[in-house]
Amino acid sequence: MLPTGVQSLKYTQESAVLRTTRSRAWLVVLACALVGYPAVAGPYMLGVFSHMFITLMAVYGLYVTVGMAGQINVAQSAFVGVGAFAAAKLSGYGLPFFIVIPLAALMAGLTSILFALPAARVKGFYLALTTLAAQVVFPIIILALPMEWLGGLVGMPVEPIRFGTLTLGAPIHFYYFTLALAALLTVAAFNLGRSRFGRAMLAVRDNDVVAEVMGVPVFRIKVMSFFVGSLFAGVAGACTAYFLQFVTVSSFTLFASVWYLGMLIVGGAHSPLGAILGVVFITLLQETLHDVANTLMQSGASGGLLFALTSIVLGGCILIALIFEPRGLAHRWAVLRTTFQLWPFPRN
Amino acid sequence: MSGVAHERTVLEADSLSLRFGAIHALRSVSLRVDEGQIHAVIGPNGAGKSSLLNCLSGFYRPQAGSVRFCSKDISGLKPHRRAALGIGRTFQGIQTYSSMTARENILSGFHARMRTGFIGGLCYWGAVRHEEETFTAKAEAIIGFLELEEMRHAVVGDMPYGIRKRVDLGRALALEPKVLIMDEPMAGMSTEEKGDLARFILDIREGLKIPVVLVEHDMEVVMAISDRVTVVDFGEVIASGTPAEVSDNPRVIAAYLGGAKS
Numbered sequence: 001m002l003p004t005g006v007q008s009l010k011y012t013q014e015s016a017v018l019r020t021t022r023s024r025a026w027l028v029v030l031a032c033a034l035v036g037y038p039a040v041a042g043p044y045m046l047g048v049f050s051h052m053f054i055t056l057m058a059v060y061g062l063y064v065t066v067g068m069a070g071q072i073n074v075a076q077s078a079f080v081g082v083g084a085f086a087a088a089k090l091s092g093y094g095l096p097f098f099i100v101i102p103l104a105a106l107m108a109g110l111t112s113i114l115f116a117l118p119a120a121r122v123k124g125f126y127l128a129l130t131t132l133a134a135q136v137v138f139p140i141i142i143l144a145l146p147m148e149w150l151g152g153l154v155g156m157p158v159e160p161i162r163f164g165t166l167t168l169g170a171p172i173h174f175y176y177f178t179l180a181l182a183a184l185l186t187v188a189a190f191n192l193g194r195s196r197f198g199r200a201m202l203a204v205r206d207n208d209v210v211a212e213v214m215g216v217p218v219f220r221i222k223v224m225s226f227f228v229g230s231l232f233a234g235v236a237g238a239c240t241a242y243f244l245q246f247v248t249v250s251s252f253t254l255f256a257s258v259w260y261l262g263m264l265i266v267g268g269a270h271s272p273l274g275a276i277l278g279v280v281f282i283t284l285l286q287e288t289l290h291d292v293a294n295t296l297m298q299s300g301a302s303g304g305l306l307f308a309l310t311s312i313v314l315g316g317c318i319l320i321a322l323i324f325e326p327r328g329l330a331h332r333w334a335v336l337r338t339t340f341q342l343w344p345f346p347r348n
Numbered sequence: 349m350s351g352v353a354h355e356r357t358v359l360e361a362d363s364l365s366l367r368f369g370a371i372h373a374l375r376s377v378s379l380r381v382d383e384g385q386i387h388a389v390i391g392p393n394g395a396g397k398s399s400l401l402n403c404l405s406g407f408y409r410p411q412a413g414s415v416r417f418c419s420k421d422i423s424g425l426k427p428h429r430r431a432a433l434g435i436g437r438t439f440q441g442i443q444t445y446s447s448m449t450a451r452e453n454i455l456s457g458f459h460a461r462m463r464t465g466f467i468g469g470l471c472y473w474g475a476v477r478h479e480e481e482t483f484t485a486k487a488e489a490i491i492g493f494l495e496l497e498e499m500r501h502a503v504v505g506d507m508p509y510g511i512r513k514r515v516d517l518g519r520a521l522a523l524e525p526k527v528l529i530m531d532e533p534m535a536g537m538s539t540e541e542k543g544d545l546a547r548f549i550l551d552i553r554e555g556l557k558i559p560v561v562l563v564e565h566d567m568e569v570v571m572a573i574s575d576r577v578t579v580v581d582f583g584e585v586i587a588s589g590t591p592a593e594v595s596d597n598p599r600v601i602a603a604y605l606g607g608a609k610s
């Protein structure tokens with residue numbers, strides 16, 4: 001729904017992400033808020049936000065593979081892991097971050113192709129199992145490789161990012177670094193939806209039998225959807241490596257993969273906005289629950305019990321979100337916006 | 349030179365045989381579509397009409413026989429390669445991309461004609477924008493042709509059946525086809541919608557000069573608009589010729605009456 005008076009002189013203006021002055025103004029407000037946030041936030045919250053931006057990158061990747069192309073992927077965390085280990089190794093050779101990050105993305109992408117080649121031949125349940133294999137094999141391979149290569153069970157230290165004489169170490173540095181990268185990937189994720197490749201993925205998701213007859217090379221597009229989704233994962237992995245300055249296999253679990261999927265589904269798999277809302281909603285929920293649990297712990301409650309309770313409450317909130325908006329928060333948002341714009345007239 | 353020297357053959361199926369286990373869907377079926385023709389394929393339910401079309405567009409692989417397109421053997425080509433060569437196709441039932449808008453459905457049909465890869469898609473630089481602009485203008489021409497202007501930004505999943513069939517046709521036209529294959533485009537349509545569609549099909553042949561292979565059950569429409577009719581029954585061609593020739597053929601009459609009895 002657009003307000004009246006918005007006109008397009010070119011067709012591509014119609015597919016622009018921000019079409020009205022008001023939506024552009026809101027973006028500026030949001031950008032200012034994010035840039036100004038470190039002025040009021042402590043180092044802990046800056047860390048939480050950096051982590052949230054990195055998670056968002058990985059979930060954008062899932063938006064591509066799962067949301068756009070409709071290919072289930074329960075191994076996103078493994079592909080993030082490949083990016084992280086690639087970044088750790090490459091930074092060890094003294095390569096600068098602007099070379100390390102693209103190479104890490106490429107490594108993750110190429111690894112995903114290895115699994116996508118068999119995965120793209122099967123559907124649904126079998127596809128989920130094939131990608132599950134990627135997740136299971138990932139730690140096994142890292143642990144089986146010689147210690148000197150990727151650190152085995154111990155893990156690997158990561159050389160920090162250097163900008164000339166400045167070494168990125170403080171939380172505020174990472175905050176801005178991950179914010180900038182997340183912003184870049186946000187633009188890329190939105191772009192994809194209005195491009196030839198994006199439409200091909202949607203066609204494959206909606207009806208892959210017909211897509212093939214309509215000139216879309218379905219197998220290739222499925223494999224590419226894994227590749228591109230894992231490029232995002234690789235960037236997230238490289239950022240994780242720089243952020244933690246240490247990588248171990250234990251950070252890249254099936255559990256994390258499932259969380260990524262959960263965030264995408266809660267937010268809405270059919271738009272990058274869904275990825276954003278899902279990641280923000282679940283991260284903030286987790287943080288709030290941590291806070292509450294910490295306060296209760298100080299007043300003498302048992303730690304084990306609280307941990308179990310927070311998990312239950314978190315799961316409950318997700319369930320409620322899904323029951324009330326199975327199409328995701330992004331859909332709810334779109335509905336609210338239309339209602340607001342049309343007020344006082346009813347929608348439809 | 350076989351009789352019709354002035355007409356060029358666009359699409360030709362030669363002795364196609366297709367089996368699904370014990371079922372013979374096609375037994376040595378041949379079909380020739382010449383330039384400028386509307387070629388109807390008719391037959392009772394389960395006769396093998398859709399199977400024949402699926403062999404032409406490459407979705408089914410016949411066990412024997414070959415398919416030639418513009419005098420080139422395409423029997424070994426995958427469906428998307430055939431589409432890129434110019435074999436357009438609409439489908440029986442509803443087979444549009446339901447989550448996309450009408451315009452996006454049509455734009456997706458240009459896939460084989462467009463060049464932008466995934467990197468261009470991610471970065472959306474000037475050349476990509478330019479290509480989008482060019483092809484959106486082409487899509488708009490199709491939207492105008494099919495009178496879908498009101499619906500261009502509506503999501504196809506929410507549209508009524510008749511309109512979706514039109515979007516399906518628009519997507520096939522986006523392939524810039526040299527031949528258009530349509531499987532029961534009018535099934536389930538009202539008389540008025542059928543009239544509209546028949547007009548579009550005639551326009552496609554006259555205006556766009558695209559020959560059409562048409563599977564259709566509505567005999568009135570078939571007899572009114574087609575130049576040639578091929579009748580299939582139990583996977584075999586039982587008659588082929590002009591509408592008048594075919595409708596007088598005793599085997600055709602028998603097949604149809606037999607079909608009606610059972």
Ligand SMILES: Nc1ncnc2c1ncn2[C@@H]1O[C@H](COP(=O)(O)OP(=O)(O)OP(=O)(O)O)[C@@H](O)[C@H]1O
Pocket residue numbers: 368371372373391392393394395396397398399400440
């Ligand atoms: N994929 C398939 N697997 C098994 N059998 C099939 C398949 N496709 C078609 N058949 C069989 O082949 C025969 C011809 O089917 P086809 O769909 O081509 O008929 P049709 O002439 O299009 O009929 P209708 O008018 O009902 O659309 C039928 O007996 C059908 O059951």
Ligand SMILES: [Mg+2]
Pocket residue numbers: 397398399440531
């Ligand atoms: Mg059929």
